[in-house]
Amino acid sequence: MVALTDFNKVSDYEWEIPRSFRSDMRVPVRIFSTRKMLEQSLSDLSVEQAINATTLPGVVGSVLVMPDMHQGYGFPIGGVAATDFSTGVISPGGIGYDINCGVRLLASQIPFESIKDQIQPLVIALDHHCPSGVGSEGGIHLTLTELENICENGSQWALKKGYATKQDLRRTEENGCIPGANAKKLSERAKKRGLPQLGTLGSGNHFIEIDLIEQVFDEATAEIFGLQQGNIAVMIHCGSRGLGHQVCSDAVQSFQKTIHKYGIKIPDRELVCAPLNSPEGQDYLAAMRAAANYAFCNRQVLAHLARRAFEQVLAGKVNNWQLYQVYDIAHNIGKIEDHIVDGVLRKVCVHRKGATRAFGPGSSGIPEEFSKTGQPVLVPGSMGTSSWVLAGTKTSMERSFGSSCHGAGRVMSRQKAKKTIRGDQLKIELEKKGIYIQAGSMSGLAEEAPGAYKDVDQVIEAVNGAGIARKIARLVPLAVVKG
Amino acid sequence: MTPDKPNGFVEIEHTADISLKVWSTTLEDLFKLAVDGMNSIIEINVDNNEPGKYQEFCIEDMDLESMLVSLLNEINYKIQQEFICTKVMEIIVEDEKISGRLFLNGITSFRKEIKAVTYHNLKINHSQKGYSVVIVFDV
Numbered sequence: 001m002v003a004l005t006d007f008n009k010v011s012d013y014e015w016e017i018p019r020s021f022r023s024d025m026r027v028p029v030r031i032f033s034t035r036k037m038l039e040q041s042l043s044d045l046s047v048e049q050a051i052n053a054t055t056l057p058g059v060v061g062s063v064l065v066m067p068d069m070h071q072g073y074g075f076p077i078g079g080v081a082a083t084d085f086s087t088g089v090i091s092p093g094g095i096g097y098d099i100n101c102g103v104r105l106l107a108s109q110i111p112f113e114s115i116k117d118q119i120q121p122l123v124i125a126l127d128h129h130c131p132s133g134v135g136s137e138g139g140i141h142l143t144l145t146e147l148e149n150i151c152e153n154g155s156q157w158a159l160k161k162g163y164a165t166k167q168d169l170r171r172t173e174e175n176g177c178i179p180g181a182n183a184k185k186l187s188e189r190a191k192k193r194g195l196p197q198l199g200t201l202g203s204g205n206h207f208i209e210i211d212l213i214e215q216v217f218d219e220a221t222a223e224i225f226g227l228q229q230g231n232i233a234v235m236i237h238c239g240s241r242g243l244g245h246q247v248c249s250d251a252v253q254s255f256q257k258t259i260h261k262y263g264i265k266i267p268d269r270e271l272v273c274a275p276l277n278s279p280e281g282q283d284y285l286a287a288m289r290a291a292a293n294y295a296f297c298n299r300q301v302l303a304h305l306a307r308r309a310f311e312q313v314l315a316g317k318v319n320n321w322q323l324y325q326v327y328d329i330a331h332n333i334g335k336i337e338d339h340i341v342d343g344v345l346r347k348v349c350v351h352r353k354g355a356t357r358a359f360g361p362g363s364s365g366i367p368e369e370f371s372k373t374g375q376p377v378l379v380p381g382s383m384g385t386s387s388w389v390l391a392g393t394k395t396s397m398e399r400s401f402g403s404s405c406h407g408a409g410r411v412m413s414r415q416k417a418k419k420t421i422r423g424d425q426l427k428i429e430l431e432k433k434g435i436y437i438q439a440g441s442m443s444g445l446a447e448e449a450p451g452a453y454k455d456v457d458q459v460i461e462a463v464n465g466a467g468i469a470r471k472i473a474r475l476v477p478l479a480v481v482k483g
Numbered sequence: 484m485t486p487d488k489p490n491g492f493v494e495i496e497h498t499a500d501i502s503l504k505v506w507s508t509t510l511e512d513l514f515k516l517a518v519d520g521m522n523s524i525i526e527i528n529v530d531n532n533e534p535g536k537y538q539e540f541c542i543e544d545m546d547l548e549s550m551l552v553s554l555l556n557e558i559n560y561k562i563q564q565e566f567i568c569t570k571v572m573e574i575i576v577e578d579e580k581i582s583g584r585l586f587l588n589g590i591t592s593f594r595k596e597i598k599a600v601t602y603h604n605l606k607i608n609h610s611q612k613g614y615s616v617v618i619v620f621d622v
Binding site: 044046070071072073074077093096097098134135189192193202203204242245246248249252253256257268269270272410411412413414415416441443444 | 494496497498499500501545548549552553556560563564566593594595596598599600601602603604605619621622
């Protein structure tokens, strides 16, 4: 077990476990957190999991953990690990089964006051247009050729089909398409699972939310992002569905054998990996990128469906009812990026498992309009609490491989949440607060209750205090569609 | 292992995902109960109007843990993709091979989506009392 006394305090918001803590550690662990949140995190296995991640061959700098950290499998949720492109490994478990699970934010010029009485019809329309829930299938029937096209071209496919605007693509991480994806590297099962699920939300913690932009902290940056206090926004949280789950499962299973070929020792089999420059590593990288592109396109189609819902309810009643994209980001991903490590510019594979890219001002790979502000960092809260829009900083480039937090972070197990919270009661309580809920399952709703999560505002204080992101706007939920 | 029952499964605390402890006096029953445990987590409603059918199976892999993950992933795939619930009726466990007979039934609905069966700290333990394992499912 790790104790608070095992940490070196770097600052009020940064804590280090030195490499000397365990003999197999290749680099230190650095945790961005307040003391109070760090103490809470010691109650589960998240810190041990971060220590395990430091044993990966070719890992550089430090393994970083965000304040929304909690226990995962293999890597902790909130973990960031960079491995050297030439000598390091890629670990599918360090990216996760829901490849490119991420968040999209759509803003509007609709003042909340002008559509106060339309929130309930809007959430009903969103629920109607956007398929959600366990095993949900979409209204878009793909051919195998179309699926392969999506996996290799991402949201470009949606643009050609009329499901996207050019601005949507420009304001998506990697423009909605990670180069180097190869659909031929997907198993037949992965493709089969992807065919019926494009444009679906799924279940678990995925959602579509109508938000009110309650408070703006930086007017100039908010204006560039397209956010205005008092207006409505829509947040979409989902990923690559069954296709992505299958890609990760296939790789974790096959790497169990190949890891021995490369003589790699790991403390947990879920950390299984392959050298980035090996045929197995390259095949997984190409398949993972294909799944990531499917996820970008999935959120794009959901955004299109959300726009249709808004049109159905608001057209003719409200001027400028359109939804326009702020940004779309991945928080379960492996990306080849250039970062300065110990004063030297190195090409690395940044594994972000429950962590968001947070590139600062002047970084390459972000839209030109964000070049002075840093990229938007989208941080959903839980159903009854705030969500946040942050911006990447120079410090995030220096201290966290251009990464920041991804959400509130769970603090209570699903089992305990179901025992202590009743879904139908929660729905009533949230509706008393003016938050409408459309949920497929009441026990699923109970598992995702706000009380099962950390206080997202404290998470934001920690990343803001550490300087790895800065506050731009706080959003509060008005209505939620839960899978 | 729990003292009151020689065989069983129980969901145990995990912050974000689902952890299932399975124990049994024999290795064969451990595999069967792991499948029953996963089906229980998913909360499947079986189609009782359908007679169901038997199917032979064989999985070869490098060790017991890999075969357990393969079996569970296979059954999870059948639930999600083919809407079929699987029960292990007979199983023979060898060092690098499991084989036997499954009973397949159509399902009308299921409540929980398991993304994957993980290898996180996965180890089939053997003691004088029998076998046990803790499986973490990504949900």
